[in-house]
Amino acid sequence: MYLSVVIAAYNEEGRIGDSLIKTDDYLKKRGFDFEIIVVDDGSSDKTLDLLEKYSYKITNLVVFKNKKNHGKGYSVKKGILKSKGDIVLFTDADLSTPIEEIDKLIYWLNNGYQIAIGSRAMPDSQIKIYQAWYRQFMGMSFNKIIKLILGLDYYDTQCGFKCFQRDAALEVFKELNTCRFSFDVEALYIAKNLGLKVKEVPISWYNSEGSKVRLIRDSSKMFLDVLQIRVGRVKPKKRD
Secondary structure, eight states: OEEEEEEEESSOTTTHHHHHHHHHHHHHHTTOEEEEEEEEOSOSSSHHHHHHHHTTTOTTEEEEEOSSOOOHHHHHHHHHHTOOOSEEEEEOTTOSSOGGGHHHHHHHHTTTOSEEEEESSSTTOEEEEOOOHHHHHHHHHHHHHHHHHHOOOOSOSOOSEEEEEHHHHHHHHHHOOOOSTTHHHHHHHHHHHHTOOEEEEEOEEEOOSOOSOOHHHHHHHHHHHHHHHHHHSOOOOOOO
Protein backbone atom coordinates (compact mmCIF):
# COMPACT_ATOMS: atom_id res chain seq x y z
CA MET A 1 0.00 0.00 0.00
CA TYR A 2 1.27 3.43 -0.98
CA LEU A 3 -0.01 6.45 0.98
CA SER A 4 -0.33 10.06 -0.17
CA VAL A 5 -0.70 12.82 2.44
CA VAL A 6 -1.95 16.10 0.96
CA ILE A 7 -1.56 19.43 2.77
CA ALA A 8 -2.75 22.82 1.54
CA ALA A 9 -0.58 25.60 2.95
CA TYR A 10 -1.18 29.34 2.97
CA ASN A 11 1.18 31.54 5.02
CA GLU A 12 2.23 28.66 7.26
CA GLU A 13 5.88 29.52 7.84
CA GLY A 14 5.41 29.32 11.62
CA ARG A 15 4.27 25.69 11.75
CA ILE A 16 4.64 23.83 8.45
CA GLY A 17 8.18 22.64 9.21
CA ASP A 18 7.22 20.98 12.49
CA SER A 19 4.17 19.37 10.86
CA LEU A 20 6.25 17.91 8.05
CA ILE A 21 8.83 16.45 10.43
CA LYS A 22 6.12 14.86 12.61
CA THR A 23 4.35 13.40 9.58
CA ASP A 24 7.53 12.05 8.03
CA ASP A 25 8.76 10.55 11.32
CA TYR A 26 5.48 8.81 12.14
CA LEU A 27 4.87 7.34 8.70
CA LYS A 28 8.43 6.02 8.56
CA LYS A 29 8.04 4.49 12.02
CA ARG A 30 4.83 2.78 10.87
CA GLY A 31 6.60 1.38 7.84
CA PHE A 32 4.42 3.08 5.22
CA ASP A 33 5.53 3.70 1.66
CA PHE A 34 4.38 7.28 1.22
CA GLU A 35 4.62 10.73 -0.27
CA ILE A 36 3.83 14.07 1.36
CA ILE A 37 2.34 16.56 -1.08
CA VAL A 38 2.19 20.23 -0.06
CA VAL A 39 0.39 22.73 -2.26
CA ASP A 40 1.49 26.27 -1.45
CA ASP A 41 -1.57 28.43 -2.10
CA GLY A 42 0.18 31.64 -3.15
CA SER A 43 1.70 32.36 0.26
CA SER A 44 3.10 35.86 0.84
CA ASP A 45 5.39 34.83 3.70
CA LYS A 46 8.36 32.42 3.70
CA THR A 47 6.30 29.21 3.46
CA LEU A 48 7.65 28.33 0.03
CA ASP A 49 11.25 28.96 1.11
CA LEU A 50 10.75 26.60 4.05
CA LEU A 51 9.22 23.95 1.82
CA GLU A 52 12.21 24.11 -0.50
CA LYS A 53 14.50 23.76 2.53
CA TYR A 54 12.62 20.73 3.86
CA SER A 55 12.57 19.05 0.46
CA TYR A 56 16.28 18.32 1.07
CA LYS A 57 15.51 16.76 4.47
CA ILE A 58 12.40 14.82 3.48
CA THR A 59 13.14 12.93 0.29
CA ASN A 60 9.50 12.01 -0.41
CA LEU A 61 8.21 15.58 -0.08
CA VAL A 62 6.55 16.93 -3.24
CA VAL A 63 5.79 20.66 -3.47
CA PHE A 64 3.43 22.43 -5.86
CA LYS A 65 2.87 26.18 -5.97
CA ASN A 66 -0.18 28.18 -6.96
CA LYS A 67 0.81 31.46 -8.57
CA LYS A 68 -1.90 33.20 -6.55
CA ASN A 69 -4.20 32.35 -3.67
CA HIS A 70 -7.11 30.21 -4.88
CA GLY A 71 -8.38 28.67 -1.64
CA LYS A 72 -8.01 25.51 0.40
CA GLY A 73 -10.45 23.47 -1.70
CA TYR A 74 -8.65 24.34 -4.92
CA SER A 75 -5.29 23.38 -3.40
CA VAL A 76 -6.48 20.11 -1.84
CA LYS A 77 -8.04 19.14 -5.17
CA LYS A 78 -4.80 19.92 -6.99
CA GLY A 79 -2.77 17.85 -4.54
CA ILE A 80 -5.15 14.88 -4.67
CA LEU A 81 -5.32 14.81 -8.47
CA LYS A 82 -1.51 14.82 -8.59
CA SER A 83 -1.15 12.13 -5.91
CA LYS A 84 -0.02 8.56 -6.55
CA GLY A 85 -1.23 6.79 -3.42
CA ASP A 86 -3.52 3.79 -3.13
CA ILE A 87 -4.86 5.68 -0.10
CA VAL A 88 -5.04 9.48 -0.01
CA LEU A 89 -5.32 11.55 3.17
CA PHE A 90 -5.74 15.29 3.31
CA THR A 91 -4.90 16.99 6.57
CA ASP A 92 -4.41 20.51 7.91
CA ALA A 93 -1.04 22.22 7.87
CA ASP A 94 -1.13 22.65 11.66
CA LEU A 95 -1.83 18.94 12.34
CA SER A 96 -4.69 19.89 14.64
CA THR A 97 -5.61 16.24 14.16
CA PRO A 98 -2.40 14.35 14.99
CA ILE A 99 -1.06 12.29 12.10
CA GLU A 100 -1.26 9.20 14.36
CA GLU A 101 -5.03 9.27 13.94
CA ILE A 102 -4.64 8.07 10.36
CA ASP A 103 -4.60 4.48 11.61
CA LYS A 104 -8.22 4.84 12.75
CA LEU A 105 -9.31 5.90 9.27
CA ILE A 106 -7.29 3.34 7.36
CA TYR A 107 -8.88 0.59 9.47
CA TRP A 108 -12.28 1.41 7.97
CA LEU A 109 -10.88 1.70 4.43
CA ASN A 110 -9.64 -1.85 4.90
CA ASN A 111 -13.10 -2.93 6.04
CA GLY A 112 -15.48 -2.04 3.24
CA TYR A 113 -15.54 1.77 3.12
CA GLN A 114 -14.28 4.00 0.32
CA ILE A 115 -14.00 7.12 2.50
CA ALA A 116 -13.29 7.62 6.21
CA ILE A 117 -13.60 11.09 7.77
CA GLY A 118 -12.36 12.34 11.11
CA SER A 119 -14.97 13.83 13.42
CA ARG A 120 -14.55 16.20 16.37
CA ALA A 121 -18.20 15.99 17.39
CA MET A 122 -19.00 12.31 17.94
CA PRO A 123 -19.55 11.02 21.48
CA ASP A 124 -16.14 9.30 21.51
CA SER A 125 -14.22 12.21 19.98
CA GLN A 126 -11.53 13.65 22.23
CA ILE A 127 -11.09 17.42 22.06
CA LYS A 128 -7.82 18.19 23.81
CA ILE A 129 -7.92 21.96 23.23
CA TYR A 130 -11.27 23.59 22.47
CA GLN A 131 -12.14 26.37 20.07
CA ALA A 132 -13.63 29.58 21.39
CA TRP A 133 -17.31 29.17 22.24
CA TYR A 134 -18.49 31.35 19.33
CA ARG A 135 -16.57 29.23 16.81
CA GLN A 136 -18.11 26.09 18.31
CA PHE A 137 -21.56 27.68 18.03
CA MET A 138 -21.00 28.69 14.40
CA GLY A 139 -19.75 25.21 13.58
CA MET A 140 -22.82 23.53 15.08
CA SER A 141 -25.13 25.98 13.30
CA PHE A 142 -23.40 25.39 9.97
CA ASN A 143 -23.72 21.63 10.44
CA LYS A 144 -27.48 21.95 11.00
CA ILE A 145 -27.78 23.99 7.80
CA ILE A 146 -25.88 21.32 5.88
CA LYS A 147 -28.18 18.58 7.18
CA LEU A 148 -31.26 20.60 6.27
CA ILE A 149 -30.19 21.70 2.78
CA LEU A 150 -28.01 18.82 1.59
CA GLY A 151 -29.18 15.91 3.71
CA LEU A 152 -25.64 15.13 4.91
CA ASP A 153 -26.18 13.37 8.21
CA TYR A 154 -22.76 13.74 9.82
CA TYR A 155 -21.71 15.05 13.20
CA ASP A 156 -18.85 17.02 11.65
CA THR A 157 -18.27 17.78 7.97
CA GLN A 158 -15.50 20.35 8.47
CA CYS A 159 -12.76 18.42 10.24
CA GLY A 160 -9.73 18.68 7.97
CA PHE A 161 -8.74 15.02 8.23
CA LYS A 162 -10.29 12.83 5.55
CA CYS A 163 -9.01 9.63 3.95
CA PHE A 164 -9.97 8.05 0.62
CA GLN A 165 -9.41 4.93 -1.39
CA ARG A 166 -7.66 6.16 -4.53
CA ASP A 167 -10.54 5.54 -6.95
CA ALA A 168 -12.96 7.32 -4.62
CA ALA A 169 -10.60 10.28 -4.19
CA LEU A 170 -10.30 10.75 -7.94
CA GLU A 171 -14.04 10.32 -8.57
CA VAL A 172 -14.94 12.89 -5.92
CA PHE A 173 -12.30 15.53 -6.56
CA LYS A 174 -12.61 15.49 -10.34
CA GLU A 175 -16.20 16.66 -9.74
CA LEU A 176 -15.33 19.24 -7.07
CA ASN A 177 -16.05 22.89 -7.89
CA THR A 178 -15.81 24.65 -4.51
CA CYS A 179 -12.46 26.41 -4.10
CA ARG A 180 -12.59 27.58 -0.51
CA PHE A 181 -13.65 26.37 2.92
CA SER A 182 -16.91 24.62 1.98
CA PHE A 183 -15.12 22.12 -0.24
CA ASP A 184 -15.46 19.39 2.44
CA VAL A 185 -19.23 19.72 2.20
CA GLU A 186 -19.25 19.44 -1.57
CA ALA A 187 -16.88 16.45 -1.43
CA LEU A 188 -19.25 14.61 0.91
CA TYR A 189 -22.27 15.61 -1.19
CA ILE A 190 -20.60 14.24 -4.30
CA ALA A 191 -19.70 11.05 -2.44
CA LYS A 192 -23.32 10.67 -1.35
CA ASN A 193 -24.62 11.04 -4.90
CA LEU A 194 -22.02 8.62 -6.21
CA GLY A 195 -23.16 6.03 -3.69
CA LEU A 196 -19.77 5.79 -1.99
CA LYS A 197 -19.60 4.31 1.50
CA VAL A 198 -18.41 6.90 4.04
CA LYS A 199 -17.48 6.15 7.66
CA GLU A 200 -17.36 8.95 10.22
CA VAL A 201 -14.71 8.23 12.84
CA PRO A 202 -14.14 9.93 16.22
CA ILE A 203 -10.65 11.38 16.51
CA SER A 204 -8.48 13.38 18.89
CA TRP A 205 -8.20 17.05 18.01
CA TYR A 206 -6.32 20.11 19.28
CA ASN A 207 -7.48 23.60 18.42
CA SER A 208 -4.62 25.58 16.90
CA GLU A 209 -4.54 29.36 16.98
CA GLY A 210 -4.22 31.14 13.67
CA SER A 211 -7.28 29.83 11.84
CA LYS A 212 -7.60 31.25 8.32
CA VAL A 213 -11.42 31.20 8.60
CA ARG A 214 -12.75 34.72 9.22
CA LEU A 215 -15.86 34.18 11.25
CA ILE A 216 -18.41 36.59 9.77
CA ARG A 217 -17.27 36.98 6.17
CA ASP A 218 -16.32 33.37 5.55
CA SER A 219 -19.38 31.99 7.34
CA SER A 220 -21.60 33.99 4.98
CA LYS A 221 -19.67 32.73 1.97
CA MET A 222 -19.87 29.15 3.23
CA PHE A 223 -23.66 29.43 3.54
CA LEU A 224 -23.88 30.71 -0.05
CA ASP A 225 -21.58 27.86 -1.13
CA VAL A 226 -23.99 25.34 0.39
CA LEU A 227 -26.89 26.82 -1.58
CA GLN A 228 -24.81 26.72 -4.75
CA ILE A 229 -23.86 23.10 -4.11
CA ARG A 230 -27.54 22.25 -3.70
CA VAL A 231 -29.00 24.06 -6.70
CA GLY A 232 -26.11 24.96 -8.95
CA ARG A 233 -24.26 21.76 -9.74
CA VAL A 234 -25.19 18.70 -11.78
CA LYS A 235 -25.36 15.57 -9.65
CA PRO A 236 -22.96 12.88 -10.83
CA LYS A 237 -24.47 9.53 -11.74
CA LYS A 238 -24.28 6.74 -9.19
CA ARG A 239 -21.69 4.08 -9.74
CA ASP A 240 -22.76 0.77 -11.21
